[in-house]
Amino acid sequence: MFASLVVLGWQRRRGKVESAFPRLAMLAGGALATLAWNGHAAAGEGASGALRLAAGLVHLLAAGGWVAAVLVFLGLLLRREAVSGSRRLRTTHDLLHGFSTLGTVFVAALIVSGITHYGDLTAWSLSTLLESTYGNLLLVKLALFGGMLGLGALHRWTLVPRLGRALESGDPVQEVRALRQSVAAEAALAILILIVVSVLGTLSPAAA
Numbered sequence: 331m332f333a334s335l336v337v338l339g340w341q342r343r344r345g346k347v348e349s350a351f352p353r354l355a356m357l358a359g360g361a362l363a364t365l366a367w368n369g370h371a372a373a374g375e376g377a378s379g380a381l382r383l384a385a386g387l388v389h390l391l392a393a394g395g396w397v398a399a400v401l402v403f404l405g406l407l408l409r410r411e412a413v414s415g416s417r418r419l420r421t422t423h424d425l426l427h428g429f430s431t432l433g434t435v436f437v438a439a440l441i442v443s444g445i446t447h448y449g450d451l452t453a454w455s456l457s458t459l460l461e462s463t464y465g466n467l468l469l470v471k472l473a474l475f476g477g478m479l480g481l482g483a484l485h486r487w488t489l490v491p492r493l494g495r496a497l498e499s500g501d502p503v504q505e506v507r508a509l510r511q512s513v514a515a516e517a518a519l520a521i522l523i524l525i526v527v528s529v530l531g532t533l534s535p536a537a538a
Contacts, residue, residue: 378450385447392439396478397520399429404517407510419506420497426490426509433482440475451535464533471526474519481516485509 406422448468452458459465489509496502 382447382450385443385450388439389443389447392436392443393523396433396436396440397524399433400513400517400520403429404510404513407506407513416497416500416502419502423490423493423497426485427494430486430490433486437479437482458535462535464530464535467526467530467533471523471530474523474526477519478516478523481512481519484512485516 403426459468489512493502493505493509496505
């Protein structure tokens with residue numbers, strides 16, 4: 331965190347805040363990756379432990395990248411000039427459109443690493459998923475994740491293309507409002523997932 335603040339402050343004094351983003355992303359990713367050693371991902375040994383840790387790292391980084399992107403897009407859409415400034419709005423649209431491929435990578439990484447991590451922790455036990463507090467909370471997390479997936483699909487296939495067409499016609503106000511509300515809902519689901527995950531990290535997968 332301290333290093334991120336130093337980099338941001340230094341680049342801000344130079345008037346080049348945007349150029350700090352790659353460095354900040356690397357620092358944030360490194361800090362996020364260290365969390366894998368504080369939870370279930372670091373509890374194994376040998377080859378199984380290495381696989382569990384790797385799955386935990388991938389899951390953390392993919393989740394962090396997705397949540398960060400959602401918050402950045404929400405911040406862009408909440409800015410007043412996002413509606414009044416067509417050039418800035420066009421940039422926001424292009425960023426949203428370009429994120430679709432990276433977002434797909436994040437989702438695939440989350441699904442594969444999540445399945446691997448759960449299977450390793452519980453030996454693929456269905457009863458753990460259905461009959462334990464850990465499993466029940468995990469189902470809540472999956473439901474929230476499904477909601478984020480649905481909203482992401484809505485953005486990619488409907489709202490962002492609709493915004494692009496509205497930019498051509500010169501009247502994007504309604505489209506920006508709809509996209510802002512949808513991204514805000516996705517951010518709210520992401521925050522709820524973080525709350526659930528914070529509780530999951532304190533529970534044993536085998537606990538009733």
